[in-house]
Amino acid sequence: MIKFIPAEAVTSVRNIVLREGKMRPGQPHWPTDDLEGAFHLGYFVGDELACVASFHPESYADFTGTGYQLRGMATLETYRGKGFGNQLLNFGIVYLRGQKANYLWCNARKKALRFYESIGFEIISDEFDVPGIGPHHVMYLKIQ
Numbered sequence: 374m375i376k377f378i379p380a381e382a383v384t385s386v387r388n389i390v391l392r393e394g395k396m397r398p399g400q401p402h403w404p405t406d407d408l409e410g411a412f413h414l415g416y417f418v419g420d421e422l423a424c425v426a427s428f429h430p431e432s433y434a435d436f437t438g439t440g441y442q443l444r445g446m447a448t449l450e451t452y453r454g455k456g457f458g459n460q461l462l463n464f465g466i467v468y469l470r471g472q473k474a475n476y477l478w479c480n481a482r483k484k485a486l487r488f489y490e491s492i493g494f495e496i497i498s499d500e501f502d503v504p505g506i507g508p509h510h511v512m513y514l515k516i517q
């Protein structure tokens with residue numbers, strides 16, 4: 374089941390999946406999590422949070438219209454490849470369409486490019502390195 378969840382609720386899955394448990398306990402969530410208009414989604418299997426994604430109002434470069442940045446897309450390892458990430462992201466995209474957003478973008482890890490491409494995102498930057506994390510590309514999805 375997909376639910377809107379508070380920023381504090383996404384940090385456990387984020388920490389396990391995206392920061393390999395390196396965030397200190399009690400470390401605050403990301404500053405952009407609290408931007409006005411930001412929202413967070415969770416995919417629950419029973420009571421367990423299996424997959425999270427965060428959406429922050431943020432334009433990219435000189436793109437026109439209302440842009441959102443997708444951040445913290447993460448599924449716990451046991452739950453990967455079951456379509457949860459796809460469902461969660463598509464839920465967010467439909468919600469953003471209702472909010473009159475024009476596009477969604479993200480800094481996509483190279484390993485996740487195919488996942489985003491299967492949803493309709495396209496690569497719009499050269500490869501760049503995020504120190505300590507690895508190679509990325511900026512990806513873009515037109516919403517409306």
Ligand SMILES: CC(C)(COP(=O)(O)OP(=O)(O)OC[C@H]1O[C@@H](n2cnc3c(N)ncnc32)[C@H](O)[C@@H]1OP(=O)(O)O)[C@@H](O)C(=O)NCCC(=O)NCCS
Binds near residue numbers: 460481484
């Ligand atoms: C990227 C990530 C979020 C995808 O989450 P997920 O819940 O596994 O996503 P899905 O199950 O919807 O899709 C994953 C793959 O499973 C496949 N899949 C989807 N439904 C499926 C099903 N019912 N049965 C089998 N495979 C399925 C998809 O085709 C997809 O393949 P692809 O990656 O080659 O496109 C997850 O792999 C992850 O957390 N990775 C580590 C962190 C990371 O890299 N995050 C992205 C940061 S930019």
